[in-house]
Amino acid sequence: MIPTNRTVVVTGIGATTPLGGDAASTWEGLVAGRSGVGPLEQDWAADQAVRIAAQIAVEPGEVIPRPQARRLDRSAQFALIAAKEAWADAGFTDKAGAQPAETSDTAERGATVDPDRLGAVIASGIGGVTTLLDQYDVLKEKGVRRVSPHTVPMLMPNGPSANVGLYVGARAGVHTPVSACASGAEAIGYAIEMIRTGRADVVVAGGTEAAIHPLPIAAFGNMMAMSKNNDDPQGASRPYDIGRDGFVLGEGAGVLVLESAEHAAKRGARVYAEAVGQGISSDGHDIVQPEPEGRGIAAALQHLLDSTDLNPAEIVHVNAHATSTPAGDVAELKALRKVFGDDADHFAVSGTKSMTGHLLGGAGGVESVATVLALYHRIAPPTINVENLDPEAEATADIVRGEARKLPVEGRIAALNDSFGFGGHNVVLAFRTV
Numbered sequence: 003m004i005p006t007n008r009t010v011v012v013t014g015i016g017a018t019t020p021l022g023g024d025a026a027s028t029w030e031g032l033v034a035g036r037s038g039v040g041p042l043e044q045d046w047a048a049d050q051a052v053r054i055a056a057q058i059a060v061e062p063g064e065v066i067p068r069p070q071a072r073r074l075d076r077s078a079q080f081a082l083i084a085a086k087e088a089w090a091d092a093g094f095t096d097k098a099g100a101q102p103a104e105t106s107d108t109a110e111r112g113a114t115v116d117p118d119r120l121g122a123v124i125a126s127g128i129g130g131v132t133t134l135l136d137q138y139d140v141l142k143e144k145g146v147r148r149v150s151p152h153t154v155p156m157l158m159p160n161g162p163s164a165n166v167g168l169y170v171g172a173r174a175g176v177h178t179p180v181s182a183c184a185s186g187a188e189a190i191g192y193a194i195e196m197i198r199t200g201r202a203d204v205v206v207a208g209g210t211e212a213a214i215h216p217l218p219i220a221a222f223g224n225m226m227a228m229s230k231n232n233d234d235p236q237g238a239s240r241p242y243d244i245g246r247d248g249f250v251l252g253e254g255a256g257v258l259v260l261e262s263a264e265h266a267a268k269r270g271a272r273v274y275a276e277a278v279g280q281g282i283s284s285d286g287h288d289i290v291q292p293e294p295e296g297r298g299i300a301a302a303l304q305h306l307l308d309s310t311d312l313n314p315a316e317i318v319h320v321n322a323h324a325t326s327t328p329a330g331d332v333a334e335l336k337a338l339r340k341v342f343g344d345d346a347d348h349f350a351v352s353g354t355k356s357m358t359g360h361l362l363g364g365a366g367g368v369e370s371v372a373t374v375l376a377l378y379h380r381i382a383p384p385t386i387n388v389e390n391l392d393p394e395a396e397a398t399a400d401i402v403r404g405e406a407r408k409l410p411v412e413g414r415i416a417a418l419n420d421s422f423g424f425g426g427h428n429v430v431l432a433f434r435t436v
Contacts, residue, residue, distance in 0.1 A: 010197045010277040011436065013266050014092025014259030016084040016208075017371050020252050020358050023060030024087055028358075028368070029375045032383040033406045037236035037357050039250050046216045052223040054235040055214045056252035056359025073152045074165060075130035076212035080255035080364070081162035082169060085124070085206050089170055092259035093271055094204075098171035113269045119203040121174040122167035123193045124257070125185035127363025127423065128213050129159030135217055162210050166257075174202040182423030183323075185209055186256065186366025187431055191280030193260050194431075198279075203265040208257030208367030222251065225290070229326065239360075240387035241324035241331050241353035242395040249325040252359025256367030258374065274378045278416065278432035281306025285426030292330050292422065296337030299420070302428040303341040312416060312432050314345045318409050319382045319417035321373040324353030325360050334420060335398040349418075350407050351399045352376070353385035366421040370431060373419040377435050380409040 017024060020038025021031030031038065038056045047053045062079035063071055071079055098117035133156040140148050155161055160178040167176035175196065179188040186209020193207035222228045229248040231238035239250040260277055283305060285298035292298075306312065320338065324331050331353075338346045354372050361368055376382050388403045395401060409415060416434040 006198065006200050008198050008200065009263035010194050010260055011263050011266050012258050012274040012277055012374050012433070013261045013271045014088040015274065015371050015374060016087030016091060017254065017256045017368055018058060018060060018080050018083045019254035019256070019368055020056035020059055023065065025371055029372070032354055032357055032372055033381060035357065035384045035386045035405065037386060038252070039235045039238055039359055041232070041235055050216070050219055050223065052219055052228045052230055053232045054238055054250060056250055057214060058253050073156070075133040075156040075161055077126050077130060077210045078156070078162040078165050080212060080253070081124050081210035081257065082165055084208060084210070084255040084257040085166040085169060088257040088259045089206065093269070115204050117171045117173040119174055120170060120172045121176065121193065121196050121202040121205040122163055122170060122172040123177045123179070123189040123205060123207040124163035124166050125179045125189035125209045125363050126159055126162055126211055127180065127182045127185045128211060128218070130157030130161055131213055131218060132215050133157045135215060166206055170206055172206070181427040182425055183360070183362050183365055184421040184423035184427035184429045185363035187370065187419060187421035187429040188366070188427070190258060190366065190370050190431055191282065191429055194277050194279060197260055197262050204259065204261045206257060206259055208255060208370070209364040210255035210367065211362040211364035212253050213362060214251055214253050219251065227327065237387050239326045239356045241326045241356050241385055242392050242401050243388045244390040244392045246326045246328060246331065248327055249355065249360040252361045253364070254361055254368060255364050256369070256371040258370055273436050275374045276434045276436050278312050278434050279306060279310035281309065281430040283428045285428065287426055290424050292333045293426070294329060294333055296333040296340060298426060298428050299334055299337035299422065300340045302430045303337060306430050306432055310432060314342050316414060316416040316434060317345070317349060317418060318415045319376055320349045320351045321369045321376065321417065321419045322351050322353050323420045323422050324385070325355055330422070332392065332394050335395055339398045346399065349400060350382040350402050350409065352383045352402045354383055356386045366419065366429065369421070370419050373417050374433055376409065377415060377417050377433055380411055382407045382409055
């Protein structure tokens with residue numbers, strides 16, 4: 003009988019973001035405080051009110067073979083690139099269930115995993131929107147016969163998760179949470195529970211998004227959610243600054259390989275951190291506006307504490323949701339103060355969207371990668387572009403500004419990754435050093 007309530011650890015990481023084509027270059031950019039935001043130079047951007055975005059640093063076409071790329075939506079391309087990196091980083095070089103290559107060198111052929119004990123949970127907030135809209139243009143302009151026969155599997159929100167599941171050979175379950183900007187974090191939380199409750203030994207989990215397209219840009223711009231600071235792209239995303247005026251849209255993916263501690267130990271895997279658990283709630287307030295006092299967020303934080311053995315005294319770092327919107331940034335800080343009280347004074351709070359932009363459903367994946375690496379290297383990335391700190395933020399949290407900050411080098415420490423989404427979705431993940 004498989005035990006429940008098992009310890010879950012992170013054994014692999016992968017990412018493709020506006021800061022780099024892999025996790026290492028992304029982390030390097032975050033620690034250096036480098037912005038991935040730039041002008042949109044596509045012809046369609048000229049008429050947009052918002053003409054900036056955080057576009058991917060390395061185009062998928064440079065990584066994925068063209069025949070395969072033509073059958074994948076851009077969001078699935080990002081997910082597959084990040085998942086391949088995380089899978090290899092965890093030491094799995096063969097598809098689950100495949101026969102290892104004929105060699106006496108176990109390290110060379112890599113580890114395998116029972117496919118019936120392997121899952122994939124890759125989320126997206128919007129899914130294959132670029133495929134959907136581009137193929138509709140093809141239909142209107144070129145006719146029915148020119149629409150790609152791959153359109154439906156490309157536009158499905160579960161397309162990224164399905165393709166990652168096929169790549170690794172997962173048979174324990176392939177899932178796709180869709181909770182707007184909380185989707186990626188919810189995917190990782192779901193994966194933790196799959197392992198903890200005994201459904202799987204290994205789960206590939208994270209989030210992806212590819213929504214830099216005329217319609218989403220126009221829609222977000224018209225609802226006044228995005229920064230229109232077109233003259234200063236790299237300074238546009240500025241969480242906690244008194245002059246913040248909305249988020250900057252980003253694209254990319256972040257993926258973790260999560261594994262039961264027992265399974266990881268048996269194969270001698272390197273462990274980045276423990277995935278302690280998740281806290282989930284919903285605001286019940288508004289379809290787009292956060293509950294201004296942070297009550298829903300506080301409920302998610304309390305759920306995390308009630309359902310895990312996390313000690314608030316262990317927490318030294320928070321990778322905040324911090325999208326650079328006037329209302330959202332402060333509500334999150336209020337919630338931290340409400341739940342943790344004076345302990346919140348010791349949290350080094352980083353707003354990494356100031357560098358990556360907001361990846362919507364991919365944010366929780368990329369920011370979980372950043373949170374795990376912050377613990378692993380014991381350093382908190384900075385929040386850039388904070389020239390005039392909002393007095394309310396200054397009064398409620400210790401914002402890491404200007405330069406990266408060293409975290410305590412002694413003892414066991416923990417960090418939180420917060421993600422919230424339209425519809426009032428709140429997800430908080432906790433990670434801890436081992």
